[in-house]
Amino acid sequence: MKPTLQAVADAVGVSRSTVSNAYSRPDQLSATLRERILDAARQLGYPGPNPTARSLRRGFVGSIGVLFTSQLSYAFTDPFAVRFLAGVGAAAERHGTSMLLVPLPPAVTDARRAVENAAVDGFCVYCVADEEWALDVIRQRGLPFVSTAARDDASADERFVGIDERAAARSAAAHIVGLGHRRVALLADSVLPDAPAGPLTVAGVDQVPHPTTRGRLGGFADAFAEVGVGWAELTLVNVPGNSRSAAAAAIAGLFDQPAPPTAVLAGSDVLALGVLDALAARPAHDRPTVSVTGFDDVAEAAAAGLTTVRQPAEEKGRIAAELLLDPPADAAAGHVLLPTELVVRDSTGPVPRS
Amino acid sequence: MKPTLQAVADAVGVSRSTVSNAYSRPDQLSATLRERILDAARQLGYPGPNPTARSLRRGFVGSIGVLFTSQLSYAFTDPFAVRFLAGVGAAAERHGTSMLLVPLPPAVTDARRAVENAAVDGFCVYCVADEEWALDVIRQRGLPFVSTAARDDASADERFVGIDERAAARSAAAHIVGLGHRRVALLADSVLPDAPAGPLTVAGVDQVPHPTTRGRLGGFADAFAEVGVGWAELTLVNVPGNSRSAAAAAIAGLFDQPAPPTAVLAGSDVLALGVLDALAARPAHDRPTVSVTGFDDVAEAAAAGLTTVRQPAEEKGRIAAELLLDPPADAAAGHVLLPTELVVRDSTGPVPRS
DNA sequence: GATCCAGTCTGTATCGATACAGAGACTAGC
DNA sequence: GCTAGTCTCTGTATCGATACAGACTGGATC
Missing domain, CATH: 3.40.50.2300 (Response regulator)
Known part of the structure; x- marks a missing residue:
């Protein structure tokens, strides 16, 4: 049995709230009591507040989901997707937010369930092929999301980052x-x-x-x-x-x-x-x-x-995560078009005369 | 306000338990009632059981953490790390488990906190440079983990996958x-x-x-x-x-x-x-x-x-995740040494005489 | 006709925390 | 001496579900 916050409270002889404050709101109690509490916690082997319980009570999780249409294992083999992820990661890092990669089972029913069950505060939707169902679920859950594929039926307040x-x-x-x-x-x-x-x-x-x-x-x-x-x-x-x-x-x-x-x-x-x-x-x-x-x-x-x-690529990921993590007040700013550039190399040339 | 399971129960006139069963244990109620409940849920816009609450009560989360010493954004630029992730992803996919990528702040105190707060059922620890502190936290939380770097002080029952x-x-x-x-x-x-x-x-x-x-x-x-x-x-x-x-x-x-x-x-x-x-x-x-x-x-x-x-590389990731997700009964089987092979190409040759 | 049982559904306890209002103690100010 | 205002800390309500024991049907069994 892992000790709970209550156990620590009992050991020190204070209320649960105070122990909670020792971890989450240090300014709410005296430094000496806080030390006593943390010491007792160490002694008991209390690993700190249970993340799940905390999330439930606080109402947010501290992680964002990244959704790929394709197999998760495939995403890592696509160099563009990897760079996108790197961008998301960079932004997540700055915000102290974790990234949840949710594998989607092939059957849509199961895939819906997977999106419903993801413990996240929002989603970056990476170019989901037939993404409507996924966005439906996300909307139904009332979670914010940023999509990277322009959709014709996107409502004005939907956040988006992509290219023309x-x-x-x-x-x-x-x-x-x-x-x-x-x-x-x-x-x-x-x-x-x-x-x-x-x-x-x-x-x-x-x-x-x-x-x-x-x-x-x-x-x-x-x-x-x-x-x-x-x-x-x-x-x-x-x-x-x-x-x-x-x-x-x-x-x-x-x-x-x-x-x-x-x-x-x-x-x-x-x-x-x-x-x-x-x-x-x-x-x-x-x-x-x-x-x-x-x-x-x-x-x-x-x-x-x-x-x-x-x-x-990284930019796309970074901006997607940022639009999600701190949404611009201005709805128009939630729709970002990135520049593209034609890079001419050796693989193209004039039509050979034959 | 998002409707809760209770709201659905009230709408249909059944108990909370029954609605819960409609989602999680369909065999516990008649098909017709289940349909009635799911219909009502649809109508109310109930997005299914709240993942966080469910995790709290069930005692597990359905996701595994992947820990990198380095910056998360760096991990995606390291081709070996990416292939490792692909392997973890493939195994996670098969098990219907999500992957949580947890960015670690530079300061150890903050980093400990990050590991403490990760809502996961276990960790794949990818070669954390000075990983002892991280393993300490994980052990304290009582979570299983698999490490990929051989450590001298590893206890016999610690799971490991790596090379000599x-x-x-x-x-x-x-x-x-x-x-x-x-x-x-x-x-x-x-x-x-x-x-x-x-x-x-x-x-x-x-x-x-x-x-x-x-x-x-x-x-x-x-x-x-x-x-x-x-x-x-x-x-x-x-x-x-x-x-x-x-x-x-x-x-x-x-x-x-x-x-x-x-x-x-x-x-x-x-x-x-x-x-x-x-x-x-x-x-x-x-x-x-x-x-x-x-x-x-x-x-x-x-x-x-x-x-x-x-x-x-992928193998390493895949096996790490599998050791975590269904641990072998035999402790010895929890310690996997992968084969390596010298690949000789053009970058090496005899010492030039000069 | 009593007993059993499988199939359904309910009710209560519980998972482990945080929010928030408020209670004491203490210092200041007048 | 009394009212305010700070600091600390406590207590209760709550987050949203699942587990589990038990209650109620209705039909099969003997």
Whole structure:
């Protein structure tokens, strides 16, 4: 049996309240009594107020939840997600707040339960693919949250930090357009739920459920529309899961087709690196010259010479946590758009004349 | 005001217990009543049992803590730590348990408080530099924990997962010895607390407080002792903090000295990569041929052609969490030694004749 | 017809603390 | 000497649930 606060009170001969004050409000009692109490606590092996009981009474927990759609174990393998977490961590650190990483079971019913059961004061919602249900639960619990994916139906007072996905993607595509490419492939993760890997036909970009993916694909399409290349002329390639190997597998066959794309615009650096892998896997004499762009500018992108759109990752995490931990009085300030920048490297170049 | 379980009970006209059972023990009431209750809850906007209250009453929380010595934000920048976390995450996921990342303030008093206040059922202690105080708090709280750094005073029933640091380090050093190197530098993070960056004299390896660092340096020294090169003949270089840039800065001056080392054995890949950075930063005509070894075998090591000692990172995290989440009945099984492997790449070679 | 039992539901005690109003003791001020 | 005002400390109510023993049905068993 661990001793309780009551046990310490009895040992010293004071009331429970006084012992509680000794820990939580030292100014409420004399220094000597406080010392006596802490001594007695040490002697009894009392480890300090029970965090759970304290949270219940105080009405807050002192930790924020971070929600990933994907498997928790996957999140740690995504370099962008890790940098986001680092940012959240930095802010949490400054506030003396812990971070709770909540794994979501695959079934939505179970996942709802997991969000309901998380002992946190609020959530940073990292780009949950189909996040509506999660936000529902959070709202129902009356907890504050910050989301990182722009949603069309976001109410004005919802806090958000992110980028203009569409404009950012458009800048990458404009670069490709400027290099003369007209026959291109767009590569994205989970374009439609449960869609197979590889080329996919989608009536319009607004059919894509995931807001981030929709935004990026839309931005790509915008730039091509401007030079008369319509949505239907773009090859859309689906990748089930944001991984290098999945991207490589999904794109591989494309270069053997009659009129292969001269450029591939990927929805993330991880996917783009997979495309480079797929190209590198071919024998040198049969390796087409393909321009490739990514998105995010993770560390590996620089090493691989990948042209990409940089977005500030740690910053995103840091601001998300800060918006959560001390919300701005002004509702407008709760909606933060971060800058992005096209970083041109070696992976893109003019269309090869053949 | 959020409705409570009591409110739902009143609305339906049943007792609190029954509503509680509707959520937590569906077999304890008829399906129809359960539906009636859940409907009423939906209607009232009751978000399910309050996690904190539930934890208090049940006596457990459903989350495990992960403790880093270092800054939480730093942990996410250390590739090995991230892979460890991924492993913990994978195991946590399988058990439906959340992970609480607890930032530790720099002052020990505050840090103790942080560990005392963490609402968790146990801890994975990731190589806390001076971890004794943390383990004290955890023991006092009566919580189980798994540590990843072998400690000399570990009691038999303490759970542990790690590697034989000394033997692993020795294998790297033996490789260097075999290549003929005798004038070498050992590079490690925080050899002594508050020691300055750069060469450092330490009477013996047992003066080094951090058990992991001590183990690795000891292993390096063992291999050299075997060929008659004593501790005093080895150049020990301190790096304050496990980062590439700090390592580069700490080692830079060494190569301009009269008899520079022909090999550098680093206590981690991150440090070793910093050494390679420092070498690469020199003009080609003034770039000595130096063998460099790392430790961990993170992703960047392979890309950089770094010879290193591989240890299974995700595995370590996964097993740590599993030892915590379902402890083996047999105490001996609570002490897991993982295999390591010397991975020889391009960064090491014979001593250049000059 | 008495007994048993499984299936449902209730009531009370309890988890371990903090909030808040207020009670004494003591010093100041007039 | 009396009212105020500070400092300390106490007592009760409360946070929001779950555990567990027991009460009440209604049908099966003998």
